[in-house]
Amino acid sequence: MNTHVIELIVNGDLREVAVRPNLTLLQLLRDHLRLTGTKHGCGTGDCGACTVLLDGRPVNSCLTLAVEARNRTITTIEGISTSGTTLHPVQQAFVEKGAVQCGYCTPGMIMSSVHLLRTNPDPTESEIRHAIGGNICRCTGYTKIIEAIETAARAKKGSGQ
């Protein structure tokens, strides 16, 4: 197997790593870069727990090879709050609305929601359901998650962000 030395930007930091071709982006983030906020659920693209933004697009990091991230920009749950001390509006809304129970789906759910609100700042409930269709939650029944995303959308609109 040919090892590749790649550069990529993770949460704003330039990283240089040596990766084997069969290493997934999820494994690189969790096991090598110690960014364990991104979760491993199914490993087969079904649950969305591993969702990260790759050049701003939501992808399943379990279905992405680390080597595919060469010269690309990755944002994980650890990187969405710009200040590092305050929560991102979507995180804040999840806390306020009680949209987190066991929390395992939450990082992926929040990454999908962040992408939704960037591309569609005022989504309908059906658009929200569609956007999180690739994220499975076994605890909440989704109602609180949808309320949280609606709340985050309103907060964003109110703050003019």
Place this chain on the structure above:
Amino acid sequence: MSLPEFNFHSPSHTDELFRLLQEFGPSARVMSGGTDLLIALDGGRVHYKHLISLKEIAVLNGLDYDSSTGLTISANTVLADVAAFAPALEHYACLVDSIEELATVQVRHKASVVGNICNASPAADTATPLMALGARAVIIGPGLKREISVEELITGPGKTCLAEYEIVQRIIVPPPGEHQRSLFLKHSPRSRVDIAATSACISLCIQDGVFAEVSIFLGSVAPRPMRAKQAEAVLKGKQPDPDLLQRAAATAGEECSPISDLRASEEHKRHMVGVLIFRGLEQLAVQT
């Protein structure tokens, strides 16, 4: 996921790509999004020593529309980009609908349309719309370029007519006819994210009160996406009325050849083909 060992190549020119494909032969596989391929590798369903990414090859990127050529979808164009492309939304409703029903947002941002076709699943959601719209595939290889219909490209489950050293460079969907309308319908027992138990795409044109052109393709009910020729013949030249639509729908249910599998029984699939075709025709017949 615990992937087996393989070498990864990422050529930046097609010359280099073809050199690698010729050198490695059947031990190599090209990938764009890789969302199906990595799962198949992980599950041990396929074995390749070399994966060759198309992502760095600039001529395989791009999405374009003009009224004379139609819609051009390149090898690396991801599903989500087509679904968000204004001319696609305006002119190729059935294709956009099929993408919206395909897998998840995350997969649609990584998987390519061309990959969905080249994996040649009988259930590939974009296959029936592309076929119904008369799309063509531009195939390139070392020193060669040829063009065939997407319908001819898929030859069986997981099989295409591509040689080992050939790839689909782009798909061209011709501009829609003046009165053309189309839709895509999918039935999955569990949810829209799931693989279709049956799907159907209808593209037609009603002129002077009769069906002038009709193209019906069915997914998941034959070894490859199939054309419902007998149902088309029932409709052609006739005025749309409920009896005729019912007859065409029943014909489509009879002429397909589904198998019973974990998604649905053969009988249920045949029944659902009839239901989808009737619904689709009814909807399109009242559209102005």
